[in-house]
Amino acid sequence: MRTLPKIGLLKGLGVTLKTMMTPATTAQYPHVKPDLPPRTRGVIALMEENCTVCMLCAKECPDWCIYIDSHKDTIPPKKEGGRARTRNQLDRFAIDFALCMYCGICVEVCPFDALFWSPEFEYSTYSVRELTHEKERLRVWMDTVPAPPDLEVGAEIPPEISDGLAAARKAAEAQAAQLMAASQPAAGGGGAAGGGQAAAPAGDDDIHVEAQVDQEVFDQLVAEGKSERVARAKAKAAYVRKEKARIRAERAAG
Numbered sequence: 001m002r003t004l005p006k007i008g009l010l011k012g013l014g015v016t017l018k019t020m021m022t023p024a025t026t027a028q029y030p031h032v033k034p035d036l037p038p039r040t041r042g043v044i045a046l047m048e049e050n051c052t053v054c055m056l057c058a059k060e061c062p063d064w065c066i067y068i069d070s071h072k073d074t075i076p077p078k079k080e081g082g083r084a085r086t087r088n089q090l091d092r093f094a095i096d097f098a099l100c101m102y103c104g105i106c107v108e109v110c111p112f113d114a115l116f117w118s119p120e121f122e123y124s125t126y127s128v129r130e131l132t133h134e135k136e137r138l139r140v141w142m143d144t145v146p147a148p149p150d151l152e153v154g155a156e157i158p159p160e161i162s163d164g165l166a167a168a169r170k171a172a173e174a175q176a177a178q179l180m181a182a183s184q185p186a187a188g189g190g191g192a193a194g195g196g197q198a199a200a201p202a203g204d205d206d207i208h209v210e211a212q213v214d215q216e217v218f219d220q221l222v223a224e225g226k227s228e229r230v231a232r233a234k235a236k237a238a239y240v241r242k243e244k245a246r247i248r249a250e251r252a253a254g
């Protein structure tokens with residue numbers, strides 16, 4: 001004798017009903033664009049100028065999907081009698097995104113900041129060959145790489161940035177001094193006009209402060225719930241900033 005469907009059937013119908021009532025969580029891409037986080041791993045971009053052809057990324061890639069070709073150029077010595085040097089020149093850099101598993105190891109291991117993640121992901125194609133992006137295309141992706149996040153409050157500017165800023169400031173000062181010298185009328189006869197030299201404003205480059213923990217800032221940060229490691233780093237940065245400001249003020253007064 002056949003048994004009547006009982007509780008199991010009712011449960012199944014309940015699940016169906018519940019699913020019918022629940023709004024869909026899928027999006028109708030490409031009509032609806034996904035709202036992805038800004039640091040999404042979409043595609044890898046190459047800053048060719050930074051690549052020294054060290055091959056680390058290609059060696060570490062678990063999928064062996066980075067292809068690099070290069071040759072060596074000989075650079076003549078700077079001084080007579082010096083030794084000629086060789087420099088690697090990149091001929092080909094390509095990533096096969098049909099093989100890439102987006103692990104990010106290549107971006108992490110690159111010691112020269114030549115590889116970056118871009119959130120762009122719309123490069124699907126009907127031809128698998130077109131998924132191998134050559135360096136020209138990888139360079140184009142650089143325009144879509146998000147800017148680095150702001151420094152934490154109290155953090156010291158990294159040396160690679162502060163050095164660049166200092167060099168740019170010096171170049172601007174030198175250019176301004178040149179313009180000023182060029183705009184001054186050629187002094188006729190050694191007369192009344194004194195040939196005073198405009199002193200360049202002093203920068204922070206020569207101010208060296210030994211980092212110490214600013215106890216007041218440290219205590220305050222710990223009280224705010226920051227970890228000791230973070231609080232110590234921020235307290236040191238605060239101390240250096242304070243000391244530099246004090247020295248600058250002393251110089252300005254003197």
Ligand code: SF4
Binds near residue numbers: 095102103107
């Ligand atoms: S993301 Fe991973 S798999 Fe893709 S190229 Fe880089 S190292 Fe290779």
Ligand code: SF4
Binds near residue numbers: 051054
């Ligand atoms: S690790 Fe960086 S510098 Fe070295 S070959 Fe790869 S991209 Fe170029």
